[in-house]
Amino acid sequence: MSADPTAAEIVLFNGVVADPAFRETLDKAIAIKQGRILAVGGDDAILRLAGTDTEKIDLDDRLVVPGFIDTHIHFYEWSLKRQDLPLDGLTCLEDLLTQMRRAAHRRPSGQWIMGQGWNETDWTVPRQPDRDVLDHVVPDHPVLLWRCDLHLAVANSAALALAGIDDATPDPPEGRIERDATGRPTGILRELAINLVRRVVAPPTDTDVRAAYGEAARALHRRGITGIHDVRLMADEDGARAFRAFQTLDHEDRLDLRSWVTLPGHRLDDIIDLGLRTGFGNPRLRVGHVKFFSDGGMGARTAWMVDSFLDAGRGMPMVDMAELARSVARADRAGLAVMIHAVGDRANRGLIDLFEALEADRRRTGGPRPAVPHRIEHVQMIRPEDAERLGQLPLALCLTPANLLLDMNLIDTAVGEKGRWAYDFRRLMDTGAPVMFSSDCPVCDPAPLLGMHAAVTRRRTDGSPEAGWHPASRVTVREALAAYTATPAAVHRTPDVGAVAPGKRADLAVLSGNILGKPTPWLPDVTVDMTVFDGRIVHRNF
Ligand SMILES: [Zn+2]
Numbered sequence: 011m012s013a014d015p016t017a018a019e020i021v022l023f024n025g026v027v028a029d030p031a032f033r034e035t036l037d038k039a040i041a042i043k044q045g046r047i048l049a050v051g052g053d054d055a056i057l058r059l060a061g062t063d064t065e066k067i068d069l070d071d072r073l074v075v076p077g078f079i080d081t082h083i084h085f086y087e088w089s090l091k092r093q094d095l096p097l098d099g100l101t102c103l104e105d106l107l108t109q110m111r112r113a114a115h116r117r118p119s120g121q122w123i124m125g126q127g128w129n130e131t132d133w134t135v136p137r138q139p140d141r142d143v144l145d146h147v148v149p150d151h152p153v154l155l156w157r158c159d160l161h162l163a164v165a166n167s168a169a170l171a172l173a174g175i176d177d178a179t180p181d182p183p184e185g186r187i188e189r190d191a192t193g194r195p196t197g198i199l200r201e202l203a204i205n206l207v208r209r210v211v212a213p214p215t216d217t218d219v220r221a222a223y224g225e226a227a228r229a230l231h232r233r234g235i236t237g238i239h240d241v242r243l244m245a246d247e248d249g250a251r252a253f254r255a256f257q258t259l260d261h262e263d264r265l266d267l268r269s270w271v272t273l274p275g276h277r278l279d280d281i282i283d284l285g286l287r288t289g290f291g292n293p294r295l296r297v298g299h300v301k302f303f304s305d306g307g308m309g310a311r312t313a314w315m316v317d318s319f320l321d322a323g324r325g326m327p328m329v330d331m332a333e334l335a336r337s338v339a340r341a342d343r344a345g346l347a348v349m350i351h352a353v354g355d356r357a358n359r360g361l362i363d364l365f366e367a368l369e370a371d372r373r374r375t376g377g378p379r380p381a382v383p384h385r386i387e388h389v390q391m392i393r394p395e396d397a398e399r400l401g402q403l404p405l406a407l408c409l410t411p412a413n414l415l416l417d418m419n420l421i422d423t424a425v426g427e428k429g430r431w432a433y434d435f436r437r438l439m440d441t442g443a444p445v446m447f448s449s450d451c452p453v454c455d456p457a458p459l460l461g462m463h464a465a466v467t468r469r470r471t472d473g474s475p476e477a478g479w480h481p482a483s484r485v486t487v488r489e490a491l492a493a494y495t496a497t498p499a500a501v502h503r504t505p506d507v508g509a510v511a512p513g514k515r516a517d518l519a520v521l522s523g524n525i526l527g528k529p530t531p532w533l534p535d536v537t538v539d540m541t542v543f544d545g546r547i548v549h550r551n552f
Contacts (some may be wrong), residue, residue, distance in 0.1 A: 018043045018130075019545065023053045025069030027525055028076075028507035030496065032488040034526045040074060042094040042516040045545035049512050070552075072539055073524045076508050082387055082448030085240040089226035090214060091126060091452060093244050098127035098158060102134045105141065106155075110148045111378035119150035119482025122169075122211050126156035134478045139164045141197030154207050163204045164197050173207040179321075184205060213247065213330065214400035219255040227266050231458045231549040233286055234519030234538035237498070237507065239408075239448070241349075241387075244299055249274055260295045266543050269519070270298035270502065272349065281478040287345035289381035289503070293515070294544075299349035299385060300341050303328050305357035308390065308417065308432075313354030316393065319424050319454040325354055335364045338384070342368060343377060349385040349408065355431060358392045362399050369403065379404070382502050383444075391425070391432040401441040406501040409435060410429025411465035411490070412454035418470075418479045421514050435465050436483040438494075444501050447493040462490040462525075463533035471534040487525050487533075516545040 027037040027050055039056035041048040041432070049056055057434040060066055087491055095113055100106050113123045116122045128529035144153050144166035152169035156162075165173070177193050185203030188196045199207065214222070240256070242249050252271075259265040267432050269544070273281050278300060291296040304327055306312025311322035318324050327334075341348050353356045365384065372379070383406045390413075400407070414433040447465065449456040461470065465485050468478035478484060485493075499508025506515050520540035523531040541549040 012506055014061035016374060018056075018059045018064050019068065020065045020542075021056055021060045021159045021322070022067050022074065022520070023057055024071065026073045026526075027510055028074060028491075028526055029513050032491050032496075032526060034524070038069075040510065040516075040518075042545050043514055047510065047512055047514050047516050050057070054062060066285075068339050069520060071524070072552075073521045073526065074510055074520050075234075075491060075521060075525075075543065076499075076514075077233045077519050077543065079237035079239070079446075079498040079508070080230070080240045080449050080451070080456055080458065080494075082410065082499045083225070083238050083368065083451045084239050085226065085238055085269075086219070086255075087223040088241075088452045090219070092226055092229070093124075093218075093222055094156075095123065096127055097125045097155060098129065100128060103130070103137055103139055105368075106142065107147045109151065109472075113150050114148045114250035117151065121151055122163065122300055123148065123151050123152075123153045124155070126153060126160070127158050129158040138198060140197070141166050141170065144197065144277040146374060152211075153203075154211065154222075156204070161201055161289065163199050163207070165199060165207050166197060168251050168270060169210075170195060170197065170208050172210045173189050174364055175206055175413065179271070206363055206541040214251070216254060216258070219251055223255055224264070228268060228549070230456060231541040232538060234460070234518075234541050235267070235456065235458065236517035236519070236541065236543045237270075239270045239298055239498075240272060242272045246274070246277070256295055257289050258445075260292070264548075265294050266548055268294055268504075268507065270296050272298045272301045273346075275300050275302035275337065275348070278341060278346075279410075281346065284370050287381065288347040293504075293506075297439065299347045299382075300339065301349050301515075302334060303351040303357065304331070304334065304361055305352060305354050307353055309420055311424065313391070313476045314360070315391075315425075316356045316359070317352040317425075320426055321423065324356065327357065327360065331360050331364065335367065337362060339368060339371070342380060342384070345378075345380050346379040347382050348367070349387050349524050351387045353388050353390040355391045355396070357387065358521070359396045360387055361384045361386055362396055362403070363543065365405055366399070374535060380405075385446075385501075388450075389438060391421075391428075392434060392438070392526075393431060394437065397434070397437050397441055400438070400443045404442070406444045406446060407435070407438055408448050409493075410448050410450040410454065411461040412457075414464050414468065414479070415470050416454065418475075422548060428441065430483070433468075433478075434480075434483045435485045444497050445495050446498045446501060447490065455541075458494045459521075459533050459536055459538070463492065465490045465493070466530070466533065470497065487530055491525070515534055516542050518542040 020042040023039040029035045037052045041059040153166040186200040188198035307316035314325045385406045387408045497510040523536040
C-alpha cells in the first residue's frame with residue numbers, strides 16, 4: 011500500500027494528452043487512482059500527486075488517447091481460431107508437412123490438428139495439399155487445415171473417416187467435396203462441405219474458451235483496445251459457451267475488456283421470455299444488441315442491390331423483410347436494441363424504411379425506447395438520397411473501415427463507378443448519425459490504427475492507390491478517433507469511458523506518434539506502446 015493514501019497509484023508524465031474533443035492540448039500528464047483518472051494537467055501539478063509508492067512513467071512525448079472500442083468483433087471465433095496452427099508465410103508444401111509432423115509429435119494420436127492460413131499461390135510450386143500427402147506424415151491424427159480465404163480446407167483420411175465422408179457421400183448444399191477421376195474424395199473441401207468435418211471436431215471446453223479469451227484479450231491490448239462489442243455469429247451451443255466464458259471471467263475479476271455481448275436474433279422469443287434487456291449487466295459486461303441479417307456480401311454477390319451487379323443479378327434479402335420488421339418491433343417493445351447487417355444499397359434502403367415505420371409507430375403509441383439506439387452494421391453501400399434520411403432517425407451506424415482495403419478491387423469489378431457510394435464514411439458522418447468504427451475481426455485485423463488509416467487515407471498500407479480510392483469519402487484523424495472511442499461511449503450511454511478527463515475510467519492507449527499533430531504521421535507506422543485498462547497497465551513495450 012502507498013504510504014500516502016491520497017497519492018496517485020500511477021502517474022504518466024512528459025507526454026501529450028488528447029482532450030475530449032481530440033484537440034492537442036498543453037496537458038502533458040495524468041494521475042490514475044482506483045481505476046479512474048484522478049487528474050490531467052501539466053507535469054509539475056500532476057507529479058505533485060505522486061507518493062513514494064506511485065509508479066511514475068515518463069512518456070517521452072507519446073500521445074495518450076482513450077482506449078479503443080471495437081464495436082463489431084467476432085471475439086469468440088477469433089479467440090479460438092488463434093489457437094489453430096498458423097500456416098501463413100510458408101514457402102512450399104514441404105514446409106506445411108514439416109509443421110504437421112511437429113504438431114503430431116506434440117500431441118497424442120487421435121487428437122485433432124487444426125490449422126489455417128496456407129496459400130499455395132505464394133509457394134515455389136503452387137500445389138494444394140491433399141489427403142494423401144497429409145496421410146503420409148500424419149496418419150494417426152485427424153487434420154483440418156483452412157486455406158487463407160476460409161472458403162476451402164483440406165482434411166486427411168482420419169478426419170474424413172470421422173466425418174463419414176466416402177466415395178458415396180453427396181455434396182452438401184452450398185458445398186463441394188472434391189473428387190479425383192475415380193470419384194474418391196481428395197480431401198479438398200469447399201464452402202459448406204468444410205462443416206461436414208468441422209462438426210465432428212470435439213468442441214472446446216469452457217476452460218479452453220477462457221484460456222483462449224485471455225490470450226485474445228492480450229492481443230487486443232497490444233492494439234490499444236479496452237472495449238469490445240462481441241457479435242454472435244455461431245450456433246446455439248457455441249453461443250452459450252461464449253457467453254458463459256465472459257460471465258465466468260467477469261466473476262473471477264479477470265475480464266480485461268469492457269464487453270457488450272450480442273444475442274442471436276433467431277432466439278428472440280427466448281430472450282423476450284427471459285426478460286433480458288439491452289444494457290443489463292455491470293461496467294465490464296453487458297447484454298448488447300440482438301443481431302439480425304438483411305442481406306449477404308459483395309464478394310459472393312449476395313448483397314441486396316438497387317441495380318444489378320455488373321457481373322451478376324441484384325442479390326436479394328436474406329430474410330422476409332416484413333417478418334424482420336415484426337421482429338424488430340417486438341424487440342423494441344421489450345427494451346431490446348437490435349443490430350442488423352446490411353451491405354447492399356437496397357438492403358440499407360429497406361432498413362431505413364423499416365426504422366422510419368418503427369418511429370412513426372412510436373409517435374402514435376408513445377412507447378419508450380430501448381436504453382441504447384438500434385444499429386445498422388456495415389452500411390457498406392448506400393445511395394445519397396437514402397443516407398440523407400439517416401439524419402432523421404435515432405440510429406447508430408457501425409462501419410468497418412479496414413475492410414475497404416480488402417474490397418477496393420472487388421467493388422470496382424462488382425459495381426464500377428457506383429463504388430463511390432461504398433464505404434462512404436464522409437457522407438455518413440455528415441448525416442449527423444453517430445458513426446462507430448469496428449474491425450469485423452476475423453475479417454480484418456482488429457488494429458484500430460489500421461481502420462483509422464483506411465478511413466483517413468483510403469489507401470492500402472503499401473500506399474496504393476496513391477490518390478486514395480474514392481478520396482472524397484475520407485474523414486479526418488479526429489473523426490476516425492472519435493468513431494473508435496467517444497462515439498461508441500456516447501451511443502452506448504457509458505459516459506465514463508471514451509475520453510481522457512478527470513473522473514473517467516482509466517482505460518487508455520498510449521501511441522508512439524502524435525496522430526493529432528501536423529503533419530499526420532503514416533498511421534500504419536504508429537505503434538501502441540502502452541494500454542491501461544481499469545487503472546492497470548495491461549500492455550507496455552517501453
Ligand atoms: Zn461480422
